[in-house]
Amino acid sequence: MPILRLALPTPLRCLFDYLPPADIGSDELTHLLPGCRLSVPFGKRELTGYLVEIVEQSEVGTDQLKHAISLLDATPLVESSLLDLCAWAARYYHHPPGEVFLAAFPQKLRQGEPAPALGEPHWALTSEGMGLPEGALKRSARQASALALLQSSNALAEQELLDAGISKAVLRSMRDKALVARELLLPPTEPPTTNTPLTVNAAQQTVLEPLTAALGSFSAHLLEGVTGSGKTEVYLQWIAAALARGQQALVLIPEIGLTPQTVARFETRFNANIVVLHSGVTPTQRLAAWQSAASGRADIVIGTRSAVFTPMPRLGLTIVDEEHDGSYKQQDGFRYSARDVAIKRAQLTSTPILLGSATPALESLHNALLGRYQHHRLPARAGASTLPELQAIDLRKQPLEAGFSPALVSAVEGTLTAGKQVLLFLNRRGFAPSLQCHDCGWVAQCKSCDARFTVHRRQRQLRCHHCGAKTGLPERCGDCHSGHLLTYGLGTEQAEDFLTGRFQAWPIERVDSDTMQSRTAMSELVDRVNTGQPCILLGTQMLTKGHHFTGVGLVGVIDADALMFSPDFRGEERMAQLLTQVAGRAGRGTTPGRVLLQTHHPDHPALQAMLIDSYHDRAKALLSQREATGMPPFGHLLVLRCDSVNAQAGEAFLANVRRLTAPAVPKNVSMLGPFPSAMPRRAGRYRLQLLARAGSRAAIQQVAQELVWHAQQQKSSGNLKWSIDIDPLEIL
Ligand code: ADP
Ligand code: ZN
Ligand code: ZN
Secondary structure, X not given: OOXXXXXXXXXXXOOEEEEOOOOOOHHHHOOOOOOOEEEEEEOOEEEEEEEEEEEXXXXXXXXXXXXXXXXXXXXXXXXXXXXXXXXHHHHHOOOOHXXXXXXXXXXXXXXXXXXXXXXXXXEXXXXXXXXXXXXXXXXXXXXXXXXXXXXXXXXXXXXXXXXOOOOHHHHHHHHXXXXXXXXXXXXXXXXXXXXXXXXXXXXXXXXXXXXXXXXXXXXXXXXXXXXXXXXXXXXXXXXXXXXXXXXXXXXXXXXXXXXXXXXXXXXXXXXXXXXXXOXXXXXHHHHHHHHHXXXXXXXXXXXXXXXXXXXXXXXXXXXEEOOOOXXXXXXXXXXXXXXXXXXXXXXXXXXXXXXXXXXXXXXXXXXXXXXXXXXXXXXXXXXXXXXXXXXXXXXXXXXXXXXXXXXXXXXXXXXXXXXXXXXXXXXXXXXXXEEEEOOOOOEOEOOOOOOEOEEEOOOOEEEOOXXXXXXXXXXXXXXXXXXXXXXXXXXXXXXXXXXHHHOOOOOEEEEOOOOOOOOXXXXXXXXXXXXXXXXXXXXXXXXXXXXXXXXXXXXXXXXOHHHHOOOOOOHHHHHHHHHHHHHOOOOOOOOOOEEEEEEOOOOXXXXXXXXXOOHHHXXXXXXXXXXXXXXXXXXXXXXXXXXXXXXXXXXXXXXXXXXXXXXXXXXXXXXXXXXXXXXXXXXXXXXEEEEEEEOOHHHHHHHHXXXXXXXXXXXXXXXXXXXXXXXOOOOO
16 A cells, blocks of 8 residues: 655644545556645544655554545646655745645645646656666667657657557556656647747847757856846747747746736737736636646746746746845745745756846855856846936935935926936835924834834824834824924825925826735836826835836935945845846936935945945945855855744743754854844734854754754743744844
C-alpha cells in the first residue's frame, strides 16, 4: 500500500500521512499522483488535502494511519514543479505547508469543488526526462523512440503517441521512472500571434539578444533601465520569442502597477490568451483564469504577488517588473517574497527570469555585480525624451504657505502657463498628521496604538492610519477643554485646499487611497490626465508607480525631509528609489522636465548624493555601507515577532524562546532582543521582536528551525500570536 503524504489546511508545520481510500480500485490507484486533491478525515472534520508525495514508509505506524475518504481529481491539477516550489517555500519561510499550498489553489478548489475537465491527455518530459542525454534509454527501443518524440516538442497528445506505436504501458513505465508526466491539456485555441513591435534601439537589442538565447534553461537577469528607457518593450519582445516556442510567460507586477493601462499594452501587442490575476478578481474569475493557466491554454499570465504560484505547465519565462517594489513581500501570514519565490521557480522549471527596474533593490544589484545574475542596462530614455534634472529648494527662512515655498509656487505657475502638467508628491494623506492643543500641549492620540491621530477635515474625523480607528473631529481639547486646537504638519487634503485657492484656473487631481477607492478611479484619472491638458496632480506614493504620464513638465517633492530620516536600515535605499521613481514621472514627452525637492536640509549627504549621483552610483555607495555593517545583502536576517494584549506575556515568551534556542545558535549568528517594535502598541496589542543576523543563509535557516520549534513548544496564553519573517523587509 503506498502512503500518501498530504498538505492539509491546518496551522501545523508538517505534512500528514494517509492510506489511499479504502475502496479505491487498482485502476484508480494509478491516478493517485502528486498534485491531486483528496478528501480526508481530520479529527471530527473532513478536509481537502493536496497530495505532495507518495512514500513507502511512514514515521507513524501503518496500522495507525487512516484511509483517505476519496480521490477528488483524476489527474494532477498542477504540474509537479509547482508542488516542489510550494514545498520549498514552506521549508524556506518556515510556514505551515498547508497554508502555503492554499496560496497556490483558488478558493473554490480549496473547498473541494470539482475541477472542470481541463482537456485531452498529453505527455511531456519532466525536468529529469529533459536532462537525459541524447541516445539514452538504449535498452528499450520503444522508450528511446518515445523520448525522441517528446524531446522534439513540449507536450504530445496521448493519441499522437499511440498512433506512433508507443503503448500506454511504455509511457507508464517511463512515468514510474519520473521521466515523463501525463497532463490534461486543452488544444491551443489558436496559436498566439504578435502584432508589429517597435523597432528596438541598439541598447534594447543588446539586451534582447542574450535574453532570447537564454530561453530553455535557467538563468537570472537584471534589467537596470532608467525610467522610460524601454524596459517594457524589451519584455514584450522577449515574451514574443517565448510564445513563438509554444511557451507560456508569467509577468509579475506590483500591486498598484497592475492597471488596465498595463494590461492593454499587452493586449494590443499580442493576439493571445492573456489572463490577469489580482486581488480584485472574483472567485469565479480567478478559478477560470487559474484553470486556463493550469491547462496550458493561457499564453500570458499577468498578476500581482500571489500569481507567482499560478500553475503553468508550459512556463517559458518569468518577468518581475519593478522588482524593488515592497508589495512583492507579503507582510502577514505566509511572509514570502514573490520575487525570490519566482527565482526559485525559474530554477525548478529550468527557465530564465528577468528582474526589471530603474531602481533595483540592493539585493538584486549585488547579485548582478557579483555575476550571479546577468546584468543588462538601458542607460538612456528610448525615443526623444531626456531624463530630468534634480534641484533642491532650500526652505530655511522662506515664507511658507501650507508648506509651499515661493519658488515652488512660481515653478508650478510657470509650468501650467506653458501648457504643461505638474506632479506634486506628498506621502501623507489626510489634512494634517496631528492635532494639538495650543493652550496645554495635549495631542490627539489613538487609544489603541502608540500613534497620533491624523486629521481628516473633509470627513470631520480623526483617523488612525495604523488600526483604522475613527472618531469625530473634537471641538475642544481632551485635557483642558480649550477650543484652541491647531493642526500640525501637512497632508494631501491641506495641500489640495491651498492649490485650489491659488490655482483656480487649472484642475487639481488628488491621488491617494482616500480618493482612489473605486477600482476604476485610477484608470479614469490616467485617461483624464493623458488628454494632455495642463493640470496639477497631487498625490502619495500611488502616483509614483509606473504610470505613464506624457505631459508632466514639473515634479515637485513637497517634503523631501520626510524621506530622509527613516530609522530602518533600508531607509536610504527607499529614499533613493522613491525620489528616482518620482523624478522619472517628469519629461516623458518631448520636452525635458524639472524636479524640485523642498528641504530644510539641503546639505544632507543623502540628498546631496541624490542630486549628483545616478541611482546606480548611489546604490553602489549604499552597498558598501551595508557591507561595512554586515546588513543584507551581505548578512542575512530573520525576525521572530510576537504580539499580545499583555506586554509581559510577549516579553516572557520571546525571552524563553531565545534562552532555549541559545545552545543551538551557531557562533557567527548575532541575536538581539526581545525589544519593542518601533510602534510598541498597535490595535491594542503589544508588539515585540527577536532579531537574528548571520553571514550565511544556512545559519539563518538553522536558527529559524530552532526558534520555530521552541516557539511551538511554548505554552502561552491563547491571545499571544507569533510569526517568523525570513529576509524581512523592515526590522522595526
Ligand atoms: P520603461 O518600461 O522602461 O519605463 P517603456 O517601454 O514604457 O519604458 O518605454 C517608454 C516610452 O518609450 C514609451 O512611450 C515607448 O513606447 C517608447 N519606446 C520604447 N522603446 C522604443 C523604441 N525602440 N523606439 C521608439 N520608442 C520606444
Ligand atoms: Zn488643552
Ligand atoms: Zn490606532
